[in-house]
Amino acid sequence: MEHWMTKIDSMVSKTYVHPLYPKKGQNVTLSILILEPTVQLAVSLVAFAKGGMYTIACTRDDRNYYHAEIEMPEKEDLFWYFSLVSPIKAYYYSKLGLQGSIPSFHDCFRLIADLQMASWVSGSTCYQIFPDRFQKGDASCGAKPGQYSFDGGSVTVHSFDEKPLDFEQGRCLDFFNGDLKGIENAIPYFKAIGVNTLYLNPIGVSKTTHRYDCCDFFHIDEKLGGDEAFANLCRKLHENHMKIIVDISINHTGTAHPWLQKAITDKNCLEASYYYIQKDGSVACWQDVPTLPQLNYNSQDLRDLMYRKADSVMRKFLAEPFAQDGWRLDVANEVGRRGKDQLCQEIWKEVHAAVKTDNPKAYLVGENWSDASFYLQGDQWDATMNYLGCSRPLRSWMGETDRFMCSGWGHNPSPTVPYTGFELAQALESQLASLPPQMWYLQMNLLDSHDTPRLHNNKDIFDWDIYSGCVMLMFLLPGMPSIYYGDEVGLEGPYGSVESSRYPMQWDRKKWDTRFSSLYADLGVMRKRYAKLLAFGSWKIAYIDNETICFARYDEEQALLAILNRAENAKTITISNGILRIKQVGKGQTVKVNDDALTIDLQAKQNCILKCSC
Numbered sequence: 001m002e003h004w005m006t007k008i009d010s011m012v013s014k015t016y017v018h019p020l021y022p023k024k025g026q027n028v029t030l031s032i033l034i035l036e037p038t039v040q041l042a043v044s045l046v047a048f049a050k051g052g053m054y055t056i057a058c059t060r061d062d063r064n065y066y067h068a069e070i071e072m073p074e075k076e077d078l079f080w081y082f083s084l085v086s087p088i089k090a091y092y093y094s095k096l097g098l099q100g101s102i103p104s105f106h107d108c109f110r111l112i113a114d115l116q117m118a119s120w121v122s123g124s125t126c127y128q129i130f131p132d133r134f135q136k137g138d139a140s141c142g143a144k145p146g147q148y149s150f151d152g153g154s155v156t157v158h159s160f161d162e163k164p165l166d167f168e169q170g171r172c173l174d175f176f177n178g179d180l181k182g183i184e185n186a187i188p189y190f191k192a193i194g195v196n197t198l199y200l201n202p203i204g205v206s207k208t209t210h211r212y213d214c215c216d217f218f219h220i221d222e223k224l225g226g227d228e229a230f231a232n233l234c235r236k237l238h239e240n241h242m243k244i245i246v247d248i249s250i251n252h253t254g255t256a257h258p259w260l261q262k263a264i265t266d267k268n269c270l271e272a273s274y275y276y277i278q279k280d281g282s283v284a285c286w287q288d289v290p291t292l293p294q295l296n297y298n299s300q301d302l303r304d305l306m307y308r309k310a311d312s313v314m315r316k317f318l319a320e321p322f323a324q325d326g327w328r329l330d331v332a333n334e335v336g337r338r339g340k341d342q343l344c345q346e347i348w349k350e351v352h353a354a355v356k357t358d359n360p361k362a363y364l365v366g367e368n369w370s371d372a373s374f375y376l377q378g379d380q381w382d383a384t385m386n387y388l389g390c391s392r393p394l395r396s397w398m399g400e401t402d403r404f405m406c407s408g409w410g411h412n413p414s415p416t417v418p419y420t421g422f423e424l425a426q427a428l429e430s431q432l433a434s435l436p437p438q439m440w441y442l443q444m445n446l447l448d449s450h451d452t453p454r455l456h457n458n459k460d461i462f463d464w465d466i467y468s469g470c471v472m473l474m475f476l477l478p479g480m481p482s483i484y485y486g487d488e489v490g491l492e493g494p495y496g497s498v499e500s501s502r503y504p505m506q507w508d509r510k511k512w513d514t515r516f517s518s519l520y521a522d523l524g525v526m527r528k529r530y531a532k533l534l535a536f537g538s539w540k541i542a543y544i545d546n547e548t549i550c551f552a553r554y555d556e557e558q559a560l561l562a563i564l565n566r567a568e569n570a571k572t573i574t575i576s577n578g579i580l581r582i583k584q585v586g587k588g589q590t591v592k593v594n595d596d597a598l599t600i601d602l603q604a605k606q607n608c609i610l611k612c613s614c
Helices: 180-185 187-192 226-239 258-265 270-274 300-308 344-358 387-398 421-433 437-442 464-476 498-502 514-529 531-536
Strands: 027-034 042-049 052-057 065-071 078-085 090-094 097-099 109-111 126-129 197-200 204-206 214-220 243-248 326-329 363-366 444-446 480-484 538-544 548-554 558-565 571-576 591-593 597-602 608-613
Touching (some): 027 078, 065 078, 109 437, 226 243, 243 363, 300 344, 387 421, 387 444, 387 464, 421 538, 464 514, 531 548
Parallel strands (some): 444 480
Antiparallel strands (some): 204 214, 538 548, 591 597
């Protein structure tokens, strides 16, 4: 390959597409960078729109960018590649890179018009909270011992220095009485670690600690402080320029919900149509969990109640006095699915239309553990909790058996052979390639959640150096990193059950693991300092071998390079600098820089982020 061919770059990022989120009929400028061409090139944009193919000659500026302008189609997406014609041969540049054959339509770059996107997400840092286990702030609210019985158990109340009960003993009724006021009181803490977005697990009226068994969608659980406490929390967060996302399951209710109680007693009532009443009179439940009866979206009245009407559940909390900023959608790929009923995408398209009518910048992030690309085309969800493209591959890089290769919902995985650098790169690139590129910047990237064991508590495989690299990459991937409460202090919680992933927050700073608190705080500062770059900057796998991978975020002015390294011995790696164009690397790392390459000396298992100027 000739030298100039290694110095070509383009992708759907702010560097190469302007505007990145255009309107229908708006002109958009598409660019490609070609450094140091040693042959005369005729560069053209080849675009597909309005049923035809359009070839537009590009103009070159003094920075070696070649630009062409085209109008966004009114009724379809825009697809394109670039042609580079030399005196002896034609080349083509698409999302596959430079090649000598004409790209297929599938391999073209793609741009969607009129996306109603939550633009604030891409530069944010999120913090997930399981409300009952975070912090007590209001002594006047909370569950009381023996307050009620449910699902074979009775309410117990615990202090924050105790541990959650096993399911068979606690039945998800072991309350620690964290509340919304406690979350509000922690706003200075969130800001100190660089967090500007909160994601709360469900807070609706419910019987259990997890609150996925909702029995009143329209109000906030009084055990957490009720509607007034939530309105106060939202107001305080917004005053501090922070956002809030709340978890909801529109897939099911709890068995204590008045709709179900009425449906059981009167099979001919309207509410009976909200559920799947079976021939034997029983109610079908999600995943056969007997406390979670599934909702039946063949009912148009149910759709109106949940999301279509202006005063529906999902629209009520987007309005004042709450004005929350989005929803996390529980078991989102299972909603509306039972037997012959496959209403899932239909429902989410309706939810998207309804929610975005009230707030085009509201964030809809769906739970999906596998490929969510069907839902991420711009008309359903904005994002997924990125298990497939972040949590699962990074856990595999650590040497943990994938959740779906394990029994018991993946809470006690055995050690396995770790991913190689090539396998990790393939996992990252494959997931990103499956999405429309404009959606990259909205994904919620995570390692842990309320549904996973905390990776740092896997005593069989934990290695601080390798773990720190995983966290660094989570903070660099396109999208928004999400910290599960307590990860930033090394919160305990052994493997083996979902209850162990929901330990109460540790507020005694003497018990914090300062390695964790320092790492997360430093990365929070980095996210703020490099917010513009991390929001919509380009990305690439800059280096791979069996033991090491370098993931780069870059634009015309700056670059951040996350180096994940599991090598047992010191090594030297060489990273191509043709596209990155790095001129200087920040202090703290031995790096030789020239126009063609960066040569980096790494200690055994050294993981780091290089902060570079271009």
